[in-house]
Amino acid sequence: MNENENDNEIEKNNLEYKIITLGDSSVGKTSIINRFINDTFDEELTPTLGIKHTFKTLEINNTKVKLSVIDTNGQEKYRSLSVSYFRHADVVLFIFNLNEPLSFNNIQEWINVFNDNNNKKKVILKYLIGSKSDLEQRVEQNLIDEFANNNNMLYMATSAKTNNQIKELFQKIGEDILKEEEKKTNDMIRTKNSSRILLKTKEKNRKKCC
Numbered sequence: 001m002n003e004n005e006n007d008n009e010i011e012k013n014n015l016e017y018k019i020i021t022l023g024d025s026s027v028g029k030t031s032i033i034n035r036f037i038n039d040t041f042d043e044e045l046t047p048t049l050g051i052k053h054t055f056k057t058l059e060i061n062n063t064k065v066k067l068s069v070i071d072t073n074g075q076e077k078y079r080s081l082s083v084s085y086f087r088h089a090d091v092v093l094f095i096f097n098l099n100e101p102l103s104f105n106n107i108q109e110w111i112n113v114f115n116d117n118n119n120k121k122k123v124i125l126k127y128l129i130g131s132k133s134d135l136e137q138r139v140e141q142n143l144i145d146e147f148a149n150n151n152n153m154l155y156m157a158t159s160a161k162t163n164n165q166i167k168e169l170f171q172k173i174g175e176d177i178l179k180e181e182e183k184k185t186n187d188m189i190r191t192k193n194s195s196r197i198l199l200k201t202k203e204k205n206r207k208k209c210c
Helices: 003-014 029-038 076-086 101-105 107-117 141-150 166-209
Strands: 016-022 051-060 063-072 091-097 125-131 154-157
Touching: 016 029, 016 076, 016 107, 029 051, 029 063, 029 091, 029 125, 029 166, 051 166, 063 166, 076 107, 091 101, 091 107, 101 107, 101 141, 125 141, 125 166, 141 154, 154 166
Parallel strands: 016 063, 016 091, 091 125, 125 154
Antiparallel strands: 051 063
């Protein structure tokens, strides 16, 4: 590994990636986060008041990925608090309750709110998450698949209660983050190489001219 590669590795290990959860109140956002962070589940969990931050570091392909997970309350009175975090998000989880069709119908509104308030200056990874897969599914699967496809989002069904697909979800997020970082690095290298080639070409032309 050369010096530049060492620098890139140190930089990755020091980066923090922000994940924001959006969706109606009581769809299970906090339960998903608690299961991921602490591997716990509480049947009597109370709704999040305002905004809550939790952190966890994953090791993926020998690279440490620090995730800052931002839990939001889906109630209208707290929405303005959530909006202030949109511009800093690297990942967005749009979460609905598989047992509650209305929460799925409202996902488009959450997408609209997010799109209207983020700075759109960087790639933001977006995922559609169905919660409470341990209960009877009352949202038609074909509608979910169509919605995810139309919005270019990966869909995963999860259950914080049974720990279904929780670890896999955040593992996938970590892998996708590293892929995006690799793309950025490659783009930077290509840009630098193109600049060098252009500079050398100009120097050659200048010498020929003289």
